[in-house]
Amino acid sequence: MRLWESDSTLRFLLLLPVGMALSGLAMEGLARGVGVTEVPRPAWLLAVGTGLFHGVALCVVHGIVRAHGLRWRGAFGLFRAGWPGRWRAAMFWTVPALVGAWGIHQGSIWLLEWASIPYDSQASVEAVRRAGAGAGWEIGVLFLFAVVTAPVVEEVLFRGILWPVVRDRGWRVAGAMGVSLLFALIHLNAAAILPLWVLGLFWTWMYERTGDLTVPILSHALFNGINFAWLLGVEPGG
Secondary structure, X not given: OOOOOHHHHHHHXXXXXXXXXXXXXXXXXXXXXXXXXXXXXXXXXXXHHHHHHHHHHHHHHHHHHHHOOOOHHHHHOOOOOOHHHHHHHHHHHHHHHXXXXXXXXXXXXHHXXXXXXXXXXXXXXXXXXXXXXXXXXXXXXXXXXXXXXXXXXXXXXXXXXXXXXXXXXXXXXXXXXXXXXXXXXXXXXXXXXXXXXXXXXXXXXXXXXXXXXXXXXXXXXXXXXXXXXXXXXXXXXX
């Protein structure tokens, strides 16, 4: 039985790039309105654009869930019986996954530098570094988006919807690899593609193993939270 039907799901998913474009336009319009001209944009302005897109994405997901006559808890197996044990397991397995991702990321950086291929840090990473030397409220807002909304939005879209769409049509291996690669590519960072691809596969495995999307969401949030703290504590101000 297919959880998500192709036509109705695709119609809603096509709204995502439109939402991303409108969020970007709104951010740029706000920047001009308040006289912000510097590039890269300040952390608070990036947070505004991120928040707008996350809001659009959650509305799109809600439309998909309602179009299939479902509720969020049933659609994504949220808080199924025995969830405390699964959450503890998620926290346990996230630590070695984080160490592995860091190692792969450092290896990717080494290869890019060896091949003389230029790369930049993710915009969100640079925003956290800049916020570390700025106002406390900027850190709080970025923390909210990095550790709360981003894991929810990304896991719902990639593991909760896109992965079941391809899985239920018989493309288990290729689908998991392809959806995880797409997840890595949207972060727009050459050095992060390989570690994020591996993490995408890891979170897909978590969801398949438990049937509860709160498990990869928690793992993703923990991963982002540790990275957030590392950027603030070890690399303040860039």
